[in-house]
Amino acid sequence: MVAVGDALTAQDFPIHRLDLIRYAGASGDFNIIHWNERVATSVGLPNVIAHGMFTMAAAVRVVTDWAGDPAAVVEYGVRFTRPVAVPDPEGAVLHVEGSVREVRDDGLVEVDLVATVDGQTVLAKARALVRA
């Protein structure tokens, strides 16, 4: 039985440059700030940054692993609040926690996600609606 306040199993997702290259190829998003440090820093970014969509995709694993069937996620949205810098070679670690926000009358479950890197929030209003 799912109840409001239930915690989902938290997960850590390491992110390295190779992950961004692979994601660029698979998604078709070749924006240069995701793979070229010279250009990224020249436009004022701290380093090469992860695709927001990569962070979004990684974070929802906390929900899909919990749900069992990834297709149970009927809605998923985030706000990108802070770029995730991915220095070479050390990379970054995305930490994601989830909790049940609401169990609706129609049986759908709202899950809130908290996604941080080095303790700083990188996604806000990260919320999924799940068929439980």
Place this chain on the structure above:
Amino acid sequence: MTVNASFIGRSYPPTPVYRVSREKIREFADAINDPNPAYRDLDAARRLGHADVVAPPTFAIVLTLPAGAQFVTDPEAGVDYSRVVHGEQRFVHARPIMAGDEVQVTLTVENIRVAAGNEIITNRADVKTVAGELVTTAYSTIVVRGQ
């Protein structure tokens, strides 16, 4: 304001038909480091009640990014791509995208507004099968940073 506000409400023609393959879903799942068998193992997907392997919740970006590019790269729209950052993204799935789907995406510019010196554009991308079934709606907010 450099973005052309007369684009509010404008829709672009549907993108060319995209056939979602098992291989593309697996490639995308590999790229997000997600080992979930429902993305790559037909038997596992069927055990969950799906006709074929399903796509991850954010896979639709593969389809909607080119649709959004129609607007962002439209010279008349006046978007300075070098100042664009992704503000928000949301997917609403009427049903999961799965291998074998033949889909097209229609982009609509929902809103353009100015806030704190930035231009904020909200787009809606409707992903429909060639038979007209709505599969996914993707809402994205992009921010054109002020000078």
